[in-house]
Amino acid sequence: MTARPSDEQVMLASTRAELHGVVSAARARGGRVALVPTMGALHEGHASLMRTARSALGADDLLVTSVFVNPLQFAPGEDLDRYPRTLDADLAVCAVEGVDVVFAPAVDEVYPGGDPHVTVDPGPLATLLEGAVRPGHFRGVLTVVAKLFGLVQPDLAVFGQKDYQQFTLVRRMVADLCLPIEVVGGETVREDDGLALSSRNRFLSAEERTQALALSAALRAAAEAGPSGATAVREAGLSVLVAADLQPDYFEVTSPGLGAPPDEGEGRVLVAAKVGTTRLIDNVAVTLGRS
Ligand code: PAF
Numbered sequence: 001m002t003a004r005p006s007d008e009q010v011m012l013a014s015t016r017a018e019l020h021g022v023v024s025a026a027r028a029r030g031g032r033v034a035l036v037p038t039m040g041a042l043h044e045g046h047a048s049l050m051r052t053a054r055s056a057l058g059a060d061d062l063l064v065t066s067v068f069v070n071p072l073q074f075a076p077g078e079d080l081d082r083y084p085r086t087l088d089a090d091l092a093v094c095a096v097e098g099v100d101v102v103f104a105p106a107v108d109e110v111y112p113g114g115d116p117h118v119t120v121d122p123g124p125l126a127t128l129l130e131g132a133v134r135p136g137h138f139r140g141v142l143t144v145v146a147k148l149f150g151l152v153q154p155d156l157a158v159f160g161q162k163d164y165q166q167f168t169l170v171r172r173m174v175a176d177l178c179l180p181i182e183v184v185g186g187e188t189v190r191e192d193d194g195l196a197l198s199s200r201n202r203f204l205s206a207e208e209r210t211q212a213l214a215l216s217a218a219l220r221a222a223a224e225a226g227p228s229g230a231t232a233v234r235e236a237g238l239s240v241l242v243a244a245d246l247q248p249d250y251f252e253v254t255s256p257g258l259g260a261p262p263d264e265g266e267g268r269v270l271v272a273a274k275v276g277t278t279r280l281i282d283n284v285a286v287t288l289g290r291s
Pocket residue numbers: 037038039040068070073141144145163166
């Protein structure tokens with residue numbers, strides 16, 4: 001276990017044994033444990049998740065952030081190799097946000113025997129949207145989240161709602177498998193011009209960044225069309241994407257649980273598109289019909 005010289009409060013655990021030691025010590029003093037799982041390249045969106053977790057905890061409690069780029073959720077040809085790894089900067093963010101332990105294991109520490117034989121079947125919701133474009137992605141996500149839950153044994157885990165389908169599936173896994181963990185969703189954090197923060201934004205050229213603004217603009221247009229119903233919502237959003245010369249992988253209106261949208265009531269609009277070589281996702285809540 002290494003303490004950062006610049007901030008004695010953040011510990012870096014890279015093995016299961018180190019993590020177990022610090023979690024057990026917190027449990028022994030009666031503390032609760034919260035987990036913010038990440039793949040690193042931390043930004044203000046992650047920092048806000050850490051603040052959400054910290055604010056739910058007391059002085060004897062333990063806030064763990066994991067930093068692990070999980071190979072199991074990347075298909076061959078996706079951006080596993082170019083995914084940014086910025087551990088020193090990540091530790092600095094965690095120090096500012098009052099994280100107690102950063103769990104940053106090597107791949108072998110998480111998957112000592114290579115790919116696991118037993119994985120989490122994410123079920124039918126994982127065949128839609130992101131899952132339709134990235135088959136196997138959510139099997140990888142839920143498997144590593146289940147492993148992190150097993151290793152950290154948190155009382156509380158905070159996930160960003162920018163990855164809305166992931167958030168929905170994690171909640172579903174926790175409910176369906178009776179895991180004793182409270183899953184909290186953090187709001188999407190945006191730049192002033194609407195771009196949702198993402199670790200992948202750093203790959204956008206200035207021109208691509210301007211084009212990428214069409215995703216959040218499309219979602220705003222879609223949400224404004226809410227009173228006219230789901231079809232109008234979809235048309236309003238798609239016309240913004242077409243005008244920006246973007247062809248989305250999907251632009252869909254759903255119920256909050258990712259089923260068919262209701263005629264009236266709460267819904268969700270979700271979009272994914274490649275801008276240059278960088279794939280971005282975003283979503284917003286929408287109120288449909290007259291309710
Ligand atoms: O959202 C992410 O960063 C990842 O999918 C997660 C939840 C940390 C699992 O690898």
